[in-house]
Amino acid sequence: MERQRNNKGQYASDKNFIERFWNKVKKTNTCWLWIGKRRIYGYGVVKYKNKEYSAHRFVWFLTYGKFPKKLVCHKCDNPPCIRPDHLFEGTHKDNIQDAIKKGRMLVGRVSHRRKLTFQQAEEIRKKYIPKQYGGMQKLIKEYGLSKRSIALILKRETYKK
Numbered sequence: 136m137e138r139q140r141n142n143k144g145q146y147a148s149d150k151n152f153i154e155r156f157w158n159k160v161k162k163t164n165t166c167w168l169w170i171g172k173r174r175i176y177g178y179g180v181v182k183y184k185n186k187e188y189s190a191h192r193f194v195w196f197l198t199y200g201k202f203p204k205k206l207v208c209h210k211c212d213n214p215p216c217i218r219p220d221h222l223f224e225g226t227h228k229d230n231i232q233d234a235i236k237k238g239r240m241l242v243g244r245v246s247h248r249r250k251l252t253f254q255q256a257e258e259i260r261k262k263y264i265p266k267q268y269g270g271m272q273k274l275i276k277e278y279g280l281s282k283r284s285i286a287l288i289l290k291r292e293t294y295k296k
């Protein structure tokens with residue numbers, strides 16, 4: 136008895152659920168963006184039967200009728216995108232390699248080579264007063280950078296967030 140009632144209720148709510156799911160998607164010419172609740176990094180969140188799922192994993196389930204065993208990665212590198220043909224199943228390793236290939240991991244690698252922190256670059260911008268005598272030289276000495284490096288920071292060509 137209990138089971139029957141559940142099944143019926145479930146069927147109705149599934150239909151509504153799927154409708155509500157697609158109401159939270161904005162289709163653009165390229166990506167289909169999740170406009171509902173998002174996690175950090177922009178991944179969509181879906182709550183289904185009291186469990187939370189990533190929207191891009193859930194759309195996989197809706198499309199293929201099963202949850203992916205592996206990670207679902209984005210070909211388009213756009214976390215809120217849930218367009219099934221922009222997604223592929225991969226391992227964690229694939230995901231990292233994919234990220235490196237697309238430059239998503241570059242931030243970490245570049246900052247390793249950086250001489251300054253973003254905060255220091257910001258300091259330089261604040262300290263520098265154009266045409267003030269010695270301003271540039273002082274910064275060169277203080278931070279151990281070349282004139283060119285400082286000029287690039289001031290022009291915001293480097294150390295931009």
Ligand SMILES: [Zn+2]
Pocket residue numbers: 165166167211212213216217218221
């Ligand atoms: Zn996409």
